[in-house]
Amino acid sequence: MPLLYTQSLRREFGGVVAVSDVDIEIFKNSITGLIGPNGAGKTTLFNTITGLDYPTSGFVFFKGEDITPLPAYKITRSGIARTFQNIRLFKEMTVFENVMIGRHFRANHPHIVKNRLINFILGRIFVKQEEYDIYESSIKWLDFFGLLDFRDEYAKNLPYGKQRELEIARALATEPEVLFLDEPAAGMNPQETDELMVTIKRIRDLGITVVLIEHDMKLVMNICDKIIVLNYGRKIAEGTPAQVQNNKEVIEAYLGKTDE
Amino acid sequence: MNLFNIPHNELLQHLLNGLTLGAIYSLIALGYTMVYGILKFINFAHGEILMLGAYAGYYVYYLICDPSQGGSFVIFAFIISLLTAMVISASLGVFIERVAYRPLRKAPRLAPLLSAIGVSIILMNLAALFFGTKSRKFDYPIDNTTIQLDGTSITPNQIMILAVGLIMMTALKLFIDKSRLGKAMRATSQNQSVAALMGINVNFIISLTFAIGSALAAVAGIMMSLEFKLYPTMGQMAGLKAFIAAVVGGIGNISGAMLGGILLGLLETFGVVILGIPQGLKDTIAFSVLIIILLVKPSGLLIKNIREKV
Numbered sequence: 001m002p003l004l005y006t007q008s009l010r011r012e013f014g015g016v017v018a019v020s021d022v023d024i025e026i027f028k029n030s031i032t033g034l035i036g037p038n039g040a041g042k043t044t045l046f047n048t049i050t051g052l053d054y055p056t057s058g059f060v061f062f063k064g065e066d067i068t069p070l071p072a073y074k075i076t077r078s079g080i081a082r083t084f085q086n087i088r089l090f091k092e093m094t095v096f097e098n099v100m101i102g103r104h105f106r107a108n109h110p111h112i113v114k115n116r117l118i119n120f121i122l123g124r125i126f127v128k129q130e131e132y133d134i135y136e137s138s139i140k141w142l143d144f145f146g147l148l149d150f151r152d153e154y155a156k157n158l159p160y161g162k163q164r165e166l167e168i169a170r171a172l173a174t175e176p177e178v179l180f181l182d183e184p185a186a187g188m189n190p191q192e193t194d195e196l197m198v199t200i201k202r203i204r205d206l207g208i209t210v211v212l213i214e215h216d217m218k219l220v221m222n223i224c225d226k227i228i229v230l231n232y233g234r235k236i237a238e239g240t241p242a243q244v245q246n247n248k249e250v251i252e253a254y255l256g257k258t259d260e
Numbered sequence: 261m262n263l264f265n266i267p268h269n270e271l272l273q274h275l276l277n278g279l280t281l282g283a284i285y286s287l288i289a290l291g292y293t294m295v296y297g298i299l300k301f302i303n304f305a306h307g308e309i310l311m312l313g314a315y316a317g318y319y320v321y322y323l324i325c326d327p328s329q330g331g332s333f334v335i336f337a338f339i340i341s342l343l344t345a346m347v348i349s350a351s352l353g354v355f356i357e358r359v360a361y362r363p364l365r366k367a368p369r370l371a372p373l374l375s376a377i378g379v380s381i382i383l384m385n386l387a388a389l390f391f392g393t394k395s396r397k398f399d400y401p402i403d404n405t406t407i408q409l410d411g412t413s414i415t416p417n418q419i420m421i422l423a424v425g426l427i428m429m430t431a432l433k434l435f436i437d438k439s440r441l442g443k444a445m446r447a448t449s450q451n452q453s454v455a456a457l458m459g460i461n462v463n464f465i466i467s468l469t470f471a472i473g474s475a476l477a478a479v480a481g482i483m484m485s486l487e488f489k490l491y492p493t494m495g496q497m498a499g500l501k502a503f504i505a506a507v508v509g510g511i512g513n514i515s516g517a518m519l520g521g522i523l524l525g526l527l528e529t530f531g532v533v534i535l536g537i538p539q540g541l542k543d544t545i546a547f548s549v550l551i552i553i554l555l556v557k558p559s560g561l562l563i564k565n566i567r568e569k570v
Contacts, residue, residue: 052453072456082457090450101447104440106461174459 001064003028003209004049004080004178007176009058011044011233015185018044020233021058026178029198032212033224035217035244037253041233042213043085046180050082051075062178075106081176083167085183091156095147095166098155099138102173124206141169145199161192165199172203179203185219221245229253264531269411271552274529280418282485283425283523286479288502289509289517290432291353291473297449297512298469299361301369304376306477307499308383309353311492313478315391317345318398319453342482346475353474354467362463380495387492390404395491398482421483428479429518432472436514445469449512497543504550510560519562524549 002025011019019041026032034042047053049060051072060068067075081102118136142148145165150158155166164184171179184200185193197219204210214220220227221241227246229237231253237244244250266274288310293302316453318341321327325337346351360379386388402420407414436442448455448465458463484498509516524546531545533538553560 050457052457059327071461073459073461076457076459084454088451088454090447090454092450093446097443101443101460103460104443170458174457 002026004060004062006049007059007061009045009060010046010056011041011053012056013049017233018217019048019055019230022230022233022235024235026209026211026227027226028177028206029204029210029247030225031204031223033213033220033241034211034213034230035215035220035227036230039232040230042230043182044233045230046082046182046213049181050080052162058136073105076174076176078143079173079175079177080180081174081178082180083164083171083182083187084186087160087163087167089155089163089167089170091154095154095155095158096138096142096151097170098170099141099165099173100134102170103134103137103175137175138173141173144172144202145169160187162187164196168199168203172208176208178209178211181210181214185214185216189219193219266277267411270533272410272412274533275526276412276414276418277366278526278529280525281523281528282420282522283421284483284487284498284521285502285505285524286518287425287428287476287483289496289505289521290429290514291477292503292506293509293511293514293517294469294473296506297514298445298452298466299365299372300512301361301372302376302503303361303470303473304373304499305356305360305379305383305433306473306502307495308380308387309349309356309483310472310477310484310497310498311387311495312352312383312481313345313474314398314490314494315348315387315480316348316486317341317478317482318490318561320344321398321401327401330403334401342479345478345482349478349481350471351475353470355397357467357470362466370464377519384492384495391434393492394484395489398485398490400486417486421487424479424483428476432476433514435472441465441468501543501546504546507560508549510563513562514558516560516562520560523561 004026006022008021008023009019010017010021020043022045024032024034024045034045036042044053048055051070051074055068055093056209058068059066062075062078062080065078067078067080070078092103092258093101099184117167139148142151145168146164150162155163158166164187168179168184181200185196190197193216200210200212200223212220212224224241227239227241227244228235228239229247229250231249236249236253237247239247288306288470291306291309292302295301297305321337321341324340325334327334356379359371360375364375400417402416404415404417406415436445444455444460444465445468447458447460447461452462480498480502481494484494488494501524502521505520506517507520509518509520510521511517527549528542528545532539532542537545
């Protein structure tokens, strides 16, 4: 069974159907690419899955459970994280704080007993240990991206490429099982893109499932196990990079129909 | 030091009075600024939350003790009534947000603002209806005989206001800067949707913000009732002044609200002395300050003008 799948997911804005009855399946430990021309509904699909937006109809299942009606913070706590096309960091916080905040609200406390009050009290007592764990794992993620030297910088002062990495680090600090990346290579030069490809593979090797929207075909074709193509809100193709590249409908969507 | 030919001891006296007034303004301004920081809207019912908090404290106080008797039980009763007032105000603040602002969260920004003004008018009139319009005096829990210090007189009540103000503000600053929830509040104020994606329950954080701001308003309300009087419209002018204080410091900025409040208290006190403004026109000072700050530095003293990179 796929780790995450949608059932005829649909999102309408007034009369515009941004996502039209889309079924996608994301398998554990894979890298899935979501491509399509501008306005195809890729980001809207991301938003409805991660809880930033609600679908008009349809369902999202994660680990066998229906997460469609959950608010964003609960979806995050269940193990889904994402980044944005336009970087959205906490600009007025340090690099370290940005990552720590992702870790803070992941799991409240180790739940020893079911009673919330008792857990709350225990949480106060063991708060030192918890803080230490958060510190350790935040350091771990900063180190993973080579951001340790910048830990006390304000996020807004980082160079662009580093901000992108920090956003991914922050998302990973929530300890997700699935990571959604919305155009991670946007604005990067070819060398940075190459580094990003390595990074995404390293993330996958940690056992994290990756789903990404990307326009950089070199990146998509190189690292994705599966590619899903959207056009006008509909899924028009899906398969391995080679299959998708030769799909007639995909070529038409990108290049337009040839008059024969 | 001999500024404007004011004798040394008088200068100290004005400084002290200004700081006391300023501490109260700061406590109220914090509520405005915290809510603005997160929801980008001015909670114009904040002054009424203050007033109702003061009344709550008043009734609890006179319910459990007779202040004329004095003694340690009265002090104990005062502390209990202060804490009860904080809890009641906090609940009221959370309740108001829930019924009057949350349904309008996605509406144009003018809508919650009008809703707030409506809530303010309703609460003020309900208070007048139930508590009467006559002003009351909140009896001091401690002997309030003036203490003379080198020609400067200070009342125990002023000392208490300054101490409580200092404690509350330090505690708040520590909470915001160091605690997990404080960090969640800062994150929420910077970007709500991303905060939610970090696993933060944004609605809870907003409720918490209202609760803290309202509890601080209750403290300010009781301090005001002790120093001045208790009446249904007491929140009006106090609320406006504190709003000005928040704007002066830079609305949305916690330290700014503290600074703005203190600054406004000092300006009002010294304005009367130095510029010779008649007591009756004292309120013009605050509003002139508002106009000047809006003309010169509309973002407020502690907010840097940040240019967004495109």
